[in-house]
Amino acid sequence: MFSEAAIKELEEIRQKYPSARAALLPAIYIAQKEFGWLSQDAYEAVANALGVPKAIARGVGTFYAMYKHKPLGRNIVQLCTNVSCMILGAERLVDFLKNKYGLEPGGTTPDGRFSLVIMECIGACGTAPAMLVNDDFYENLTEEYIEEILGKYK
Amino acid sequence: MEKVLLKNTENPNSADINEYKKVGGYQSLPKAFGMQPKEIIEEVKKSGLRGRGGAGFPAAMKWTFASADPKSPKYLLCNADEGEPGTFKDRQILEKNPHLLIEGMVISGYAIGTEYGFIYLRGEYPAAKDILNRAIKQAYDSGFLGDNILGKGVKFQLAVHQGAGAYICGEETALIESLEGDKGQPRIKPPFPVNVGVFAKPTVINNVETLSNLPYIIEVGGEVYSKIGSPECPGPKLYCVSGHVEKPGVYELPMGTTLREIIYTHCGGIKNGKKLKAVIPGGISTPVLPPDNIDCKMDFVNMPKHGSMLGSGAVIVMDETVCLVRVCYRALKFFEHESCGKCTPCREGTEWLRKILGRIENGEGAEGDIDLMLSVSSNMLGKTFCPLGDGAASVVQNFVRHFRPEFEEHVKNAKCRFK
Numbered sequence: 102m103f104s105e106a107a108i109k110e111l112e113e114i115r116q117k118y119p120s121a122r123a124a125l126l127p128a129i130y131i132a133q134k135e136f137g138w139l140s141q142d143a144y145e146a147v148a149n150a151l152g153v154p155k156a157i158a159r160g161v162g163t164f165y166a167m168y169k170h171k172p173l174g175r176n177i178v179q180l181c182t183n184v185s186c187m188i189l190g191a192e193r194l195v196d197f198l199k200n201k202y203g204l205e206p207g208g209t210t211p212d213g214r215f216s217l218v219i220m221e222c223i224g225a226c227g228t229a230p231a232m233l234v235n236d237d238f239y240e241n242l243t244e245e246y247i248e249e250i251l252g253k254y255k
Numbered sequence: 256m257e258k259v260l261l262k263n264t265e266n267p268n269s270a271d272i273n274e275y276k277k278v279g280g281y282q283s284l285p286k287a288f289g290m291q292p293k294e295i296i297e298e299v300k301k302s303g304l305r306g307r308g309g310a311g312f313p314a315a316m317k318w319t320f321a322s323a324d325p326k327s328p329k330y331l332l333c334n335a336d337e338g339e340p341g342t343f344k345d346r347q348i349l350e351k352n353p354h355l356l357i358e359g360m361v362i363s364g365y366a367i368g369t370e371y372g373f374i375y376l377r378g379e380y381p382a383a384k385d386i387l388n389r390a391i392k393q394a395y396d397s398g399f400l401g402d403n404i405l406g407k408g409v410k411f412q413l414a415v416h417q418g419a420g421a422y423i424c425g426e427e428t429a430l431i432e433s434l435e436g437d438k439g440q441p442r443i444k445p446p447f448p449v450n451v452g453v454f455a456k457p458t459v460i461n462n463v464e465t466l467s468n469l470p471y472i473i474e475v476g477g478e479v480y481s482k483i484g485s486p487e488c489p490g491p492k493l494y495c496v497s498g499h500v501e502k503p504g505v506y507e508l509p510m511g512t513t514l515r516e517i518i519y520t521h522c523g524g525i526k527n528g529k530k531l532k533a534v535i536p537g538g539i540s541t542p543v544l545p546p547d548n549i550d551c552k553m554d555f556v557n558m559p560k561h562g563s564m565l566g567s568g569a570v571i572v573m574d575e576t577v578c579l580v581r582v583c584y585r586a587l588k589f590f591e592h593e594s595c596g597k598c599t600p601c602r603e604g605t606e607w608l609r610k611i612l613g614r615i616e617n618g619e620g621a622e623g624d625i626d627l628m629l630s631v632s633s634n635m636l637g638k639t640f641c642p643l644g645d646g647a648a649s650v651v652q653n654f655v656r657h658f659r660p661e662f663e664e665h666v667k668n669a670k671c672r673f674k
């Protein structure tokens with residue numbers, strides 16, 4: 102079940118669209134925020150709130166890469182390895198995360214502090230290599246800089 | 256050239272409505288409302304403005320079709336999905352000049368005859384989302400959006416719709432599906448969105464940069480605008496340059512500036528004095544160019560004459576240390592990941608090509624693998640449902656066309672010498 106705050110947020114968003122169905126993507130985002138990840142319960146809440154069949158909600162949700170379908174760490178490291186980042190050393194940074202933090206692409210550290218998601222281009226190619234940690238952009242990455250950044254996330 | 260799209264963006268508060276107004280912002284709106292919608296479309300036609308999202312379609316033509324359709328309401332969608340690898344130009348406008356886009360959208364909405372606009376923003380731009388939402392609120396509070404804009408009775412409602420990480424949603428019909436709350440899979444055309452678009456209503460979809468040209472076109476008139484840059488497709492253009500140049504970044508230059516001038520004059524040449532090996536001129540889906548073919552004018556008309564495309568104006572520069580097999584492999588990995596799965600040639604072809612490229616790069620390529628790639632890719636070309644599959648196939652064909660010896664060397668020596 103959604104919290105009251107989530108229902109209120111969803112109702113506000115719903116007003117922007119001519120149909121409830123169009124609010125499905127934002128509703129899944131809200132569910133992700135509420136439940137941490139998109140469990141069956143989370144989809145149930147979405148389906149009930151919008152009056153959309155659960156199978157449809159889940160079918161749509163699983164199409165998109167940014168919806169999380171398993172529990173992830175407290176902080177999500179989203180590192181781009183597309184071409185502009187790759188030619189400036191992004192793959193070495195993937196190795197660094199593996200060696201230093203035991204963090205594999207798609208994996209989570211045992212303490213649940215970090216998960217690593219490999220991204221396609223995140224629009225920071227001019228300051229490559231780049232990553233997002235949760236909602237924050239970090240650019241011109243080096244190994245030392247990554248250490249410094251990750252130190253801030255507990 | 257005076258800056259139009261990036262005007263005032265060196266100001267750290269440029270996204271604020273007051274800073275925008277200080278440099279003449281929202282001055283084109285009253286002027287536009289003093290014109291008939293048809294007159295605005297006529298100015299845009301005179302300006303020669305072409306869509307900046309990749310295809311270069313004349314903006315006025317799209318608007319004419321949509322405004323002529325009797326169905327209502329109509330919709331104006333701004334494509335801010337910016338997913339083409341190498342592209343980061345729209346982000347500059349979204350984060351630093353959001354009111355320019357909003358003013359452009361109100362003008363376009365008025366010209367087309369629509370009261371509803373959405374900005375489809377990629378999920379990977381959380382900062383832009385906050386900045387846009389703040390700017391939209393400011394615009395509502397100042398009477399530039401809402402039910403009675405400037406007290407003139409003009410209505411325009413604007414909202415941000417956040418994508419969730421799917422490159423294909425940049426394709427306009429997939430974007431529509433996604434906005435309607437569905438998987439982002441392209442629709443068959445016709446009917447075209449200008450007649451049957453989002454919620455089955457006439458819909459105009461334009462790129463962020465395209466719509467951001469509107470205030471300036473209204474300010475100076477289509478005639479003056481059309482004198483900037485290439486006569487066949489005029490205007491200011493944002494080129495975003497990444498990779499091995501001294502000064503990567505977004506450059507606003509006249510449309511048709513040559514690739515050589517962009518790389519060597521504006522970006523300070525190749526990083527650390529190394530040699531240029533290859534350039535992808537318009538985002539990863541556009542054909543790669545060898546170094547002896549960079550005297551081409553970067554616009555929609557001239558790039559095809561040089562065997563490539565302007566695309567999104569995303570220039571990726573690669574020096575002599577780069578393994579092009581690896582670049583091609585990474586590109587195909589991207590296309591495989593982003594293929595929406597709707598049609599077989601793309602869904603299966605991208606995976607197959609990625610696998611072949613992977614084994615060549617790993618020194619496990621077999622005799623005949625290169626020709627196999629050419630055969631697989633030519634079986635995709637022209638047979639896919641949308642341009643994503645075509646793009647993937649042509650990436651492989653062009654890398655092999657220009658750099659075949661490097662692929663052959665990987666196979667022959669059973670290793671990659673760049674590792």
Ligand SMILES: Cc1cc2nc3c(=O)[nH]c(=O)nc-3n(C[C@H](O)[C@H](O)[C@H](O)COP(=O)(O)O)c2cc1C
Binds near residue numbers: 338339462463465641
């Ligand atoms: C696979 C694919 C991805 C696309 N991605 C984008 C994009 O991220 N942004 C964009 O503006 N146009 C993108 N386009 C082009 C759009 O389909 C459409 O042509 C464009 O938004 C129209 O706006 P314009 O006329 O102002 O260029 C993409 C096209 C394809 C086939």
Ligand code: SF4
Binds near residue numbers: 596
């Ligand atoms: S070409 Fe690829 S992305 Fe386009 S419809 Fe077919 S499977 Fe989907």
Ligand code: FES
Binds near residue numbers: 181182184186187231
């Ligand atoms: S390629 Fe990494 S941000 Fe664009």
